[in-house]
Amino acid sequence: MNKILLELNKLEASIEKKQIINGLDLKIGENEIHVIMGPNGSGKSTLSKILAGHPAYTINSGSVLFENKDLLCLAPEERSHEGLFLAFQYPIEIAGVTNYDFLRIAYNEKRKYLGQPELDPLQFMEITQIMLNKLKMRNEFLHRNLNEGFSGGEKKRNEILQMLLLEPKLVILDEIDSGLDIDAIRIICEGINNNMIKNSSLIIITHYPRILQYLKPTHVHIMMAGKIVKTGNIELVEQLEAYGYENIE
Amino acid sequence: MTEQKNKTNFEINQVINQPYKYGFKTNIEKEIFPIGLNENIIKLIVNKKKEPKFLLNFRLKAYKKWLQTKFPTWANLQINSLDFDKISYYSIPKKKKKLNSLEEVDPEILRTFEKLGISLDEQKKLSNVAVDAVFDSVSIGTTYKEKLAKSGVIFCSISEAIQDYPKLIEKFLGTVVSTGDNFFASLNSAVFTDGSFCYIPQNVICPLELSTYFRINDKDSGQFERTLIVAEKNSSVNYLEGCTAPQYSENQLHAAIVELVAFENANIKYSTVQNWYSGDNKGIGGIYNFVTKRGLCIGKNANISWTQVETGSSITWKYPSCVLVGELSSGEFYSIALTNNYQQADTGTKMIHLGEKTTSKIISKGISCGNSKNSYRGLVKIAANAKSSRNFSQCDSFLLGSSSLACTYPYIDIWNSNSIVEHEATISKISEEQLFYLTQRGITIDQAVGLLINGFCKDVVTMLPMEFATEADKLLSLKLEGSIG
Numbered sequence: 001m002n003k004i005l006l007e008l009n010k011l012e013a014s015i016e017k018k019q020i021i022n023g024l025d026l027k028i029g030e031n032e033i034h035v036i037m038g039p040n041g042s043g044k045s046t047l048s049k050i051l052a053g054h055p056a057y058t059i060n061s062g063s064v065l066f067e068n069k070d071l072l073c074l075a076p077e078e079r080s081h082e083g084l085f086l087a088f089q090y091p092i093e094i095a096g097v098t099n100y101d102f103l104r105i106a107y108n109e110k111r112k113y114l115g116q117p118e119l120d121p122l123q124f125m126e127i128t129q130i131m132l133n134k135l136k137m138r139n140e141f142l143h144r145n146l147n148e149g150f151s152g153g154e155k156k157r158n159e160i161l162q163m164l165l166l167e168p169k170l171v172i173l174d175e176i177d178s179g180l181d182i183d184a185i186r187i188i189c190e191g192i193n194n195n196m197i198k199n200s201s202l203i204i205i206t207h208y209p210r211i212l213q214y215l216k217p218t219h220v221h222i223m224m225a226g227k228i229v230k231t232g233n234i235e236l237v238e239q240l241e242a243y244g245y246e247n248i249e
Numbered sequence: 250m251t252e253q254k255n256k257t258n259f260e261i262n263q264v265i266n267q268p269y270k271y272g273f274k275t276n277i278e279k280e281i282f283p284i285g286l287n288e289n290i291i292k293l294i295v296n297k298k299k300e301p302k303f304l305l306n307f308r309l310k311a312y313k314k315w316l317q318t319k320f321p322t323w324a325n326l327q328i329n330s331l332d333f334d335k336i337s338y339y340s341i342p343k344k345k346k347k348l349n350s351l352e353e354v355d356p357e358i359l360r361t362f363e364k365l366g367i368s369l370d371e372q373k374k375l376s377n378v379a380v381d382a383v384f385d386s387v388s389i390g391t392t393y394k395e396k397l398a399k400s401g402v403i404f405c406s407i408s409e410a411i412q413d414y415p416k417l418i419e420k421f422l423g424t425v426v427s428t429g430d431n432f433f434a435s436l437n438s439a440v441f442t443d444g445s446f447c448y449i450p451q452n453v454i455c456p457l458e459l460s461t462y463f464r465i466n467d468k469d470s471g472q473f474e475r476t477l478i479v480a481e482k483n484s485s486v487n488y489l490e491g492c493t494a495p496q497y498s499e500n501q502l503h504a505a506i507v508e509l510v511a512f513e514n515a516n517i518k519y520s521t522v523q524n525w526y527s528g529d530n531k532g533i534g535g536i537y538n539f540v541t542k543r544g545l546c547i548g549k550n551a552n553i554s555w556t557q558v559e560t561g562s563s564i565t566w567k568y569p570s571c572v573l574v575g576e577l578s579s580g581e582f583y584s585i586a587l588t589n590n591y592q593q594a595d596t597g598t599k600m601i602h603l604g605e606k607t608t609s610k611i612i613s614k615g616i617s618c619g620n621s622k623n624s625y626r627g628l629v630k631i632a633a634n635a636k637s638s639r640n641f642s643q644c645d646s647f648l649l650g651s652s653s654l655a656c657t658y659p660y661i662d663i664w665n666s667n668s669i670v671e672h673e674a675t676i677s678k679i680s681e682e683q684l685f686y687l688t689q690r691g692i693t694i695d696q697a698v699g700l701l702i703n704g705f706c707k708d709v710v711t712m713l714p715m716e717f718a719t720e721a722d723k724l725l726s727l728k729l730e731g732s733i734g
């Protein structure tokens with residue numbers, strides 16, 4: 001077994017007094033790719049937002065350890081600096097803030113946290129340029145307001161651009177493949193595969209097996225009603241495709 | 250049960266005020282008049298400054314009007330009563346003789362301006378900006394005078410202008426804001442002691458940006474400065490105004506007038522970054538800022554544009570306006586007003602369309618934090634003769650915190666049927682989802698709020714000249730620090 005990166009123990013959490021996560025256990029080791037599949041409303045996005053520290057959720061019981069540190073007592077920006085990255089199912093638009101300014105601030109905050117010198121705008125532009133090319137994104141996206149008026153697929157690409165820049169240890173991709181055309185899925189996955197830092201891991205939340213052609217999962221979990229009900233390997237995905245969630249015992 | 254513990258509990262807590270970094274005072278020898286106001290004080294000012302007769306009459310007329318006018322109460326402001334008998338109407342740094350150059354200025358005062366980032370030393374000054382520095386009631390010095398004179402531009406303190414160009418002053422002073430315009434305008438007209446004067450002759454594009462820096466230093470003296478800018482036919486000028494004051498626990502009065510006159514095809518762009526001391530986080534002290542600013546587009550196709558970033562003062566009462574007389578003339582008003590703690594702002598504009606095919610544009614961004622009160626008040630008036638005129642107004646408010654208040658009072662008054670007036674208004678709160686997105690990427694909550702607010706204000710900040718835009722961005726972030734979380 002690989003060294004444990006993330007460990008959830010009997011996690012129970014709610015929003016507005018409604019419990020959504022119902023005793024969830026999950027262990028993720030270094031260098032692993034985990035897939036979480038589950039019906040709509042089963043709590044997949046909720047889980048990812050709780051991991052990232054969204055303030056609207058209340059933890060009722062259980063624990064979350066990230067590299068043996070108590071994740072739940074860290075602020076969202078600290079979790080980010082520690083290496084947690086969430087690619088959002090619905091990336092939000094921010095008016096008046098250019099993508100470039102946003103990326104540079106985020107990037108330099110991480111450098112500060114690591115005790116590295118900040119990059120000046122020119123140096124940062126060079127790095128960003130390389131990433132943009134990898135994702136086949138046009139320069140124009142840097143100078144537009146953050147996600148404002150981006151198409152669904154462009155927003156997703158922009159999430160991956162951020163991921164590549166921040167070099168996280170654990171990436172949660174919440175339906176990164178929804179709304180992406182076939183080429184875009186391939187480009188994004190290549191970007192991820194070629195740029196994940198050493199020993200990092202992925203959690204892929206998805207409804208479709210296509211993305212798994214490119215990102216080969218080591219573990220497959222099925223989530224229902226706020227907990228992991230079954231864990232297996234890629235064969236589990238094939239079973240699901242054939243029988244649906246209702247017939248998973 | 251444990252709440253997700255995090256510092257970004259987006260609930261807005263008590264506002265921690267960023268210390269005001271311009272709050273120091275300068276100790277200098279000065280000459281102050283006895284407190285209180287009467288005709289003798291006015292005569293004393295006139296004598297002291299050796300002013301011509303017309304000005305004495307102007308001042309006395311204003312004083313009489315002031316006595317007949319009541320303190321305005323229509324604004325959405327709670328004002329501690331001001332005792333006009335407790336104010337000294339004249340305070341000047343003591344000096345032996347007339348200053349001939351900056352070297353003769355009290356070094357203590359020069360240091361004050363250095364500390365404020367305003368260098369009057371022509372070697373070190375901002376390139377491309379000529380500065381007139383006003384300390385309490387008196388102009389301390391104007392840089393770049395010679396360079397400006399070459400192009401025929403006059404830029405000097407209004408006291409000097411009264412001595413050196415009395416005809417121009419007599420011709421224009423009080424033509425835009427009359428002595429009886431309002432309570433504070435009358436008061437200012439009676440007692441104003443200094444300010445800046447700019448005159449741009451016909452066909453001249455002013456080669457430098459002109460800037461006045463106002464500093465209130467003295468505790469018991471009011472500051473009543475007067476600015477007059479005249480742009481002749483086909484001329485153009487860019488004017489910047491900055492303000493700070495020391496930290497005192499008493500409220501201090503600042504009642505200024507700015508008059509702009511633009512002739513045919515002339516352009517005046519007037520930008521302000523107002524950062525007077527705003528009082529402490531309990532609302533003690535701070536400047537009472539009652540300002541009358543108005544521009545007259547008298548010629549065809551003239552343009553006057555006001556941009557203001559209002560972050561200071563305990564009370565701001567200010568409506569930079571445009572009177573559009575010339576056919577095809579246009580007025581603009583771009584404003585950011587940020588209030589925190591117990592600050593109160595009632596600010597906006599008046600666009601008075603009198604000529605045909607005149608246009609105006611209003612963009613106002615109000616941000617209220619803490620227990621502050623922030624009102625936009627705007628009038629768009631289109632007279633019967635102002636056929637085919639247009640106005641577009643957009644007033645956006647942003648609330649940070651549940652104890653602050655944002656109000657909008659748009660008045661629209663249209664007297665013909667072929668003009669178009671559009672008004673848009675929004676009120677928004679900080680979005681938890683946006684903050685979460687930014688913090689997930691490692692951006693701290695303070696920075697995230699700053700980013701969102703700067704984004705909210707962007708349309709206005711981009712209207713500022715470069716040096717001011719950077720300063721304004723920094724100022725906004727500074728003022729917001731700790732206002733959440």
Ligand SMILES: Nc1ncnc2c1ncn2[C@@H]1O[C@H](COP(=O)(O)OP(=O)(O)OP(=O)(O)O)[C@@H](O)[C@H]1O
Nearest residue numbers: 015016018020038039040041042043044045046047
């Ligand atoms: N603010 C809220 N108040 C009440 N219920 C909520 C709130 N937010 C989410 N929920 C509920 O929590 C449940 C889980 O939602 P979540 O978004 O995690 O599902 P999901 O598994 O990601 O679904 P999908 O596959 O459709 O993306 C849903 O039933 C949803 O309605």
Ligand SMILES: [Mg+2]
Nearest residue numbers: 044045046089
């Ligand atoms: Mg989801």
